[in-house]
Amino acid sequence: MDIRQLRYFVAVAEEQNFTRAAKRLFIAQPPLSRQIQLLEDELGVILFDRTSRPLQLTEAGKFLFSHAKKMLAKTAEIKTMTQRVGKIERSLSIGFVATTLYGLLPRIIRQFREQHQSVEITLHEMTSSQQIEALKSGKIDVGFGRLRVEDPSIRRILLREESLMVALPSAHYLIKNAQNLTLKDLIEQPLLVFPKQPRPSFADQVLALFHDRGLSPNKVIEVRELQIAIGLVAAGEGMTIVPSSMRAFIRQDVTYLELDEKRAISPVIMSIRLGEQSDDLKVLLQNVYQVYDAEQIHYIREEL
Numbered sequence: 001m002d003i004r005q006l007r008y009f010v011a012v013a014e015e016q017n018f019t020r021a022a023k024r025l026f027i028a029q030p031p032l033s034r035q036i037q038l039l040e041d042e043l044g045v046i047l048f049d050r051t052s053r054p055l056q057l058t059e060a061g062k063f064l065f066s067h068a069k070k071m072l073a074k075t076a077e078i079k080t081m082t083q084r085v086g087k088i089e090r091s092l093s094i095g096f097v098a099t100t101l102y103g104l105l106p107r108i109i110r111q112f113r114e115q116h117q118s119v120e121i122t123l124h125e126m127t128s129s130q131q132i133e134a135l136k137s138g139k140i141d142v143g144f145g146r147l148r149v150e151d152p153s154i155r156r157i158l159l160r161e162e163s164l165m166v167a168l169p170s171a172h173y174l175i176k177n178a179q180n181l182t183l184k185d186l187i188e189q190p191l192l193v194f195p196k197q198p199r200p201s202f203a204d205q206v207l208a209l210f211h212d213r214g215l216s217p218n219k220v221i222e223v224r225e226l227q228i229a230i231g232l233v234a235a236g237e238g239m240t241i242v243p244s245s246m247r248a249f250i251r252q253d254v255t256y257l258e259l260d261e262k263r264a265i266s267p268v269i270m271s272i273r274l275g276e277q278s279d280d281l282k283v284l285l286q287n288v289y290q291v292y293d294a295e296q297i298h299y300i301r302e303e304l
């Protein structure tokens with residue numbers, strides 16, 4: 001006696017007719033009749049009084065019917081619960097630096113969620129170096145950062161190299177001569193860098209950009225985070241250097257300008273535990289590439 005036979009038996013008992021039951025089960029009538037016959041043979045009892053119209057259950061049939069209904073209900077419940085447990089178990093914990101939220105990360109996550117609704121996604125804002133520790137402790141499964149942090153147990157995948165821009169107050173005099181703006185043109189302006197802690201951070205990447213060209217900004221103001229830097233630019237405190245995707249953060253009182261500097265780039269780096277090859281991570285990386293293809297962003301494909 002198996003679950004399929006019980007399902008067939010209940011359908012015949014409820015429909016009181018083999019033809020209607022076969023239709024409801026989306027099968028032909030002969031295999032349905034055969035399974036009921038096999039069930040009766042195995043149990044050694046008659047379940048239906050085949051002489052009556054509509055079909056009636058025998059005493060043994062009535063007994064089996066009430067138990068079979070309960071058993072099928074239980075089976076359905078077990079199925080749902082198992083799927084739910086499976087759903088909760090499939091999870092992906094993602095670390096990200098704040099600037100990636102203005103890039104393509106939200107779209108990538110949205111696409112991943114739509115395609116894989118059973119995967120529970122959690123997002124944690126953290127710096128690139130915090131991501132390395134979080135990967136090692138198991139707090140996150142993948143990190144999206146901008147700093148190349150060396151660690152033998154971490155695999156870094158360079159996703160793309162984004163150009164950097166300067167954010168200036170919209171009324172700033174430099175905006176009128178915005179063509180071919182270089183870092184040298186900016187050194188007189190107070191430079192807001194973020195995050196202040198922990199170091200090294202994006203702040204050091206920006207400072208190195210000036211130093212590598214033998215330049216040193218007149219005044220450097222360290223601030224806690226990106227939004228503070230942008231807010232202070234709006235207040236006329238100075239300028240800040242940001243990845244070009246920050247263009248998505250629109251304020252009337254802040255203007256972003258391209259820099260005519262080949263080396264003014266910020267990488268977007270995906271970090272994972274070395275050797276990790278889960279299907280969810282593979283799919284996430286595919287999603288990144290799909291979005292890049294759609295946006296015609298240059299990248300070099302890597303495989304997990």
Ligand code: BEZ
Nearest residue numbers: 100103104105144268288
């Ligand atoms: C991007 O903007 O390129 C990006 C940001 C986070 C994750 C993946 C890609």
